[in-house]
Amino acid sequence: MPTTTNSTPEPIKKVETTTAWEYTKDFFDSLMDLRTGMDQEGTLQNIQSNKRMKGANAWLLMCSIMVASLGLDLNSPAVIIGAMLISPLMSPILGIGLGIGINDRRTLVISMQHFAISIAIALVTSFVYFKLTPFGNITDEILGRTEPTLLDGLVAIFGGLAGVISITRKDKSNAVPGVAIATALMPPLCVAGYGLANGEWDFFINAFYLFFLNSSFIAITTYIIIRVLRFPYKKYMNQKERRKNNMYILIFSAIILIPALTILYDTVQRTREVQQVEAYLKAAIQDDDTIISDWTFVGEKEQLDSDTTQLILEIIGEPVSQEDLLKCDAELEALTGKHIKLITYQSEEIPLEDMEKLENQFSGFQGEFAKRIQALEQLQANKNAEIMALNAQMDSLNTGSMMDVYQEIKTLFPLVDEVAIAKNVVKTDFVNSTTIPVAMIKWNAKKSTTGKKRDEPKLADFIKMRIKQDTIQLIRY
Numbered sequence: 001m002p003t004t005t006n007s008t009p010e011p012i013k014k015v016e017t018t019t020a021w022e023y024t025k026d027f028f029d030s031l032m033d034l035r036t037g038m039d040q041e042g043t044l045q046n047i048q049s050n051k052r053m054k055g056a057n058a059w060l061l062m063c064s065i066m067v068a069s070l071g072l073d074l075n076s077p078a079v080i081i082g083a084m085l086i087s088p089l090m091s092p093i094l095g096i097g098l099g100i101g102i103n104d105r106r107t108l109v110i111s112m113q114h115f116a117i118s119i120a121i122a123l124v125t126s127f128v129y130f131k132l133t134p135f136g137n138i139t140d141e142i143l144g145r146t147e148p149t150l151l152d153g154l155v156a157i158f159g160g161l162a163g164v165i166s167i168t169r170k171d172k173s174n175a176v177p178g179v180a181i182a183t184a185l186m187p188p189l190c191v192a193g194y195g196l197a198n199g200e201w202d203f204f205i206n207a208f209y210l211f212f213l214n215s216s217f218i219a220i221t222t223y224i225i226i227r228v229l230r231f232p233y234k235k236y237m238n239q240k241e242r243r244k245n246n247m248y249i250l251i252f253s254a255i256i257l258i259p260a261l262t263i264l265y266d267t268v269q270r271t272r273e274v275q276q277v278e279a280y281l282k283a284a285i286q287d288d289d290t291i292i293s294d295w296t297f298v299g300e301k302e303q304l305d306s307d308t309t310q311l312i313l314e315i316i317g318e319p320v321s322q323e324d325l326l327k328c329d330a331e332l333e334a335l336t337g338k339h340i341k342l343i344t345y346q347s348e349e350i351p352l353e354d355m356e357k358l359e360n361q362f363s364g365f366q367g368e369f370a371k372r373i374q375a376l377e378q379l380q381a382n383k384n385a386e387i388m389a390l391n392a393q394m395d396s397l398n399t400g401s402m403m404d405v406y407q408e409i410k411t412l413f414p415l416v417d418e419v420a421i422a423k424n425v426v427k428t429d430f431v432n433s434t435t436i437p438v439a440m441i442k443w444n445a446k447k448s449t450t451g452k453k454r455d456e457p458k459l460a461d462f463i464k465m466r467i468k469q470d471t472i473q474l475i476r477y
Contacts, residue, residue, distance in 0.1 A: 038229055039170040044098070046167060048107060050088065051095030053114040053121070057088045061118060064089075065125040065193075068186040072194070073130075075139035080187055089118055089185045090163065093215050097164070097222025100245065104234035115215075119189065126193025136198065145184075145191040146203050148210035149267055150260045155184075156214040160221035168229060185214055209259060216256050220249060273336055280335060281313065284328055291316040313344045320344050405466045413459055418442035423467060437469045441476055452476070 053061065064087035071079030092115040099108025130136050188211035195204030278295070286292045295313045311332070313320075320328075325342050332340045402421065409419055420440040427434050441459065443452050456474055464472050 034165065034168075034225070034229055037169050037171065039168065040229070040231055042170065043168045044102075044231075047091070047094045047098045050091035051107070051111045051114060053088070053092060053118045057091065058117075058121060060086055060088050061121050062125050064186060065122045065190060066129060069126050069129045069190045069193070072139060072141045072187060072190055073133060073135050073137075075141050077141065080141060084184065084186050087186050089122070089189075090218065092118055093185075093218045094164065094167070094222050097219040098226060100219070100249075101223040101226030102231050102234045103241075107234075122186075122189040123193050123196065126190040127197045130194045130197035136194070141187070142191050142194060142203070145188045145210055146206045147263055147267065148188075148206060148213055148260055149263050150257065152210055153213050153217055153257060153260050156217035157221055160218035161225065163218070164222045164225040168225065185211060185218075188214070213256055213260055216252070220253060223249065276335055277311075277332065280332065281328075284331065285313070285315070285320055285324070290318050290320065311340050311342050313342060315344050405463070408466070409459070409462070412462065413455060415444040415446065415455075416441060416459070417444050421463060421467060423469065437464075437467065437472045439463050439472055439474050441474055443476065 050057070064083045067086070068080055068083035071077070071081075071083055092111045095107055095111030096115060099105065099111055188207040191207035192204050192211065195201060195207060281292055281295060292313065292315055295311060320342075325344070328342050329340060332338075332342065405421070406419060409416055418440075419442070421437070422439075423437045424435045425438045427436050439460070441456070456476075460472055460474050464470065
């Protein structure tokens, strides 16, 4: 008889569950973790060993300054980029950020000293070049470094972040050359040297400010990354000192940003005014008969200065009446708050954006043009067919007439077994070439040599007469 056993169920194990928030938090912590792959010792050694501007670094800096100055003078972005790639100018700037970040005053002092030496080398080199160069014209590349704005500061911030993060990795990436190009430390210093050499003090001040803006934010971002990665302090810094340092950095950042914000505000205002004027001109003047090719204010196209009074307008098509010009002057003055006089002249160039408009203007004629072209093509095809037929006819006639000649030769000279006549046979002595008619004759073997010599001149005269040639060469075979 089967026996039954009483078994107690095993206790249910409690499974720990993780919330979606914790999963998300762990994911983003892992995604944004900068400490993985960090090389503190290598970073300190790399920055501290390259922060001094002497020896090879000084020579590299002078060479890069010369290359950048040549690029500015030649208006060549490619040459300027090459100069930024070989420049060692970022090393003392990174040293300044590192010195502040780890509270190493020796590193900070040495970096600042060599940063000042770098600036002196760069200014002297560019000053000498632009003082001695026979060119030294104001190019677009030079002008591009004379209006620093907040946007340049943002480039320096994010470029500096990328550079410092790259330097702190065990596996070095290729971000540093890109940072050198993006932050553009070299060209502003060269433009500052240009300003000194040519007495353009506005150029000197604005370009040097752009360089100082970029350098400052690279140093500040270096400090931020050093602290985020918790590099050990060289000298103990209490909480009060840390707050004081952070306050100094914030105040310094605000001070150097104020001019950039002011310049950016002015640039935005000018851009809006230019857009308003351009929209007005297109609405008031441009139509089916008149197209605006280009427009510019006297002095500089993108600038609405208070002294500017003339707006030069290039047009294509019908001229604008004097009455309309006076009306535009008044409306532009109301729009911009400046007294503007509009002057127009005919342009010889058609902007690409207006080509479609011109095509639409003549679209009504396209159908008629297409019909005429089609009719001409059909007429040409008919003419070609007629020519081909005539050529075939002529070939047929030529063939037929030559057969008649051959038949006549056979009747008059019955002992001729074969004959071949060619009107244009090329004859050359390898110096000069001519074309001659040739008749190849094969006599019957019964014909005596004397008879052949007697009949051949008659045969030649007959063939010349029938093919209408002045001469012919007989060849016996």
